[in-house]
Amino acid sequence: MFNRRKFIKASALSAGLLAIDKTSIANAIPASPGQAKNLPIVISTWDFGIAANADAWKVLSKGGRSLDAVEQGVWVPEADEKNQTVGYGGLPDRDGKVTLDACIMDELGNCGAVLALEHIKHPISVARKVMEKTPHVMLAGDGALQFALEQGFKKENLLTPSSEKAWKEWLKAAKYEPVMNIENRHYDQAAPQKLPGNQYNHDTIGMLAIDAKGNISGACTTSGMAYKLHGRIGDSPIIGAGLFVDNEVGGATSTGVGEEVIRNVGSFLVVELMRQGYTPEAACKEAVMRIIKKKPETAKNIQVGFLAINKKGEYGAYAIQQGFSYAVCNAEKQDLLIKGKSYY
CATH class of the missing domain: 1.20.5 (Single alpha-helices involved in coiled-coils or other helix-helix interfaces)
Known part of the structure; x- marks a missing residue:
């Protein structure tokens, strides 16, 4: 009973x-040693990440959300006409059109992306609108532009005089065929493969931030490979390839030849390795080694780098070639530039 x-x-x-x-x-x-000291924090790829981090820090230092920080941070290179690999001023495709790719992801797993977007200076903000205003994750081409204009973004010419001049110079010897890493030829027509990776693969800014509440967000934006086939999409706007965030574990982003990152779902792989206990640097190294093991001959002539941060605020990076660098900003250091470790 x-x-x-x-x-x-x-x-x-x-x-x-x-x-x-x-x-x-x-x-x-x-308790994780140094966690309170490390947070908030923002990290990003390449030396132009220093200025981008500074603007992101304006949000984080006031207790702002990491999502707002990464969006505001990458606005800096997107608007810099001297930066020919991101946003306004980016080198065009072989048809002379500047097409931009971007994605953004927040601590809740929400994400948005735009692919092959023309005429809009800040594709990262359009990507955020896709995330927040639509049931979709990705919008591409004319559809992405139509959506951006409907959301009030200004249509403008993104091909700067200097980028147009460089494109016309490239056209003198260009071959109309899809060649991996063809933008190398702009720098050395005679021996493109002799150039170290860092001279021609600064094609992306990837940014990861953890705010004072411990929440992680990320952003990734680029004008893609110079003189690419019109319509070519790399890893930058693809969630899991160019960027991935899991608020329980950490976040990762990538830079370099996007085709190889896509084939290995690189950023997702890095985060999953951190979930298994890898440090950020070790996870990035393993993702790089996957690329090298699958295509050793291809890897000799390209650059791919990964940057990651875990929930504790620990960070690290690894690349195929020498020359990859990343910027770090927290309460202790505002303009730190670190040379990433590499295989070659």
């Missing part, structure tokens, strides 16, 4: 034991 009094007593005892058990478990896990 069911005894209500015994049941209530037993339930209360079980609840008490459960509470004690949870307390014991919590007390058994030491």
Whole structure:
């Protein structure tokens, strides 16, 4: 026969034991050393990440959300006409059209992206609108432009005089065929493969931030490979390839030849490796080694780099070739530039 009094007593005892058990478990896990000191923090790819981090820090230092920080941060290279690999001023495709790719992801797993977007200076903000205003993740080409204009973005010419001049110079010897890393030829027509990776693969800014609440967001934006086939899409706007965030684990982003990152779902791989206990640097190294092992001959002539941060605010990077650098900004250091480790 069911005894209500015994049941209530037993339930209360079980609840008490459960509470004690949870307390014991919590007390058994030491606080992460330096975590409060490390957060908030923002990291980003390449030397132009220093200026981008500075603007992101304006948000983070005031207790702002990491999503707002990464959007505001990457606005800086997107608007810099001297930066010919991101946004306004980016080198065009072989048809002379500047097409931009970007994606953004927040701590809740929400994400948005635009692909082959023309005439809009800040594709990262259009990507955020896709995330927040539509049921979709990606919009491309004319559809992405139509959506941007409907959202109030200004249509403008993104081909600067200097980028147009460079494109016309490239046309003198260009061959109309899809050649991997063809933008190398703009720098050295005679021996494109002799150039170190860092001279021609600064094609992306990837940014990761953790705010004071411990929430992680990321952004990635680029004008893509110079003189690419019209319509070519790299890894930058693809969630899981150019960028991935898991608020329980960390975030990762990539730079370099996007085709190889896509084939290995690189940023997702880095985050999953961190979930298994890899440090950020070790996870980035393993992702690089996957590319090298699959295509050793291809890897000799291209650059791919990964940058990652874990939930504790620990960060690290690794690249195929020498020359990859990344910027770090937190309460202790505002303009730190670190040379990433590499295989070659």
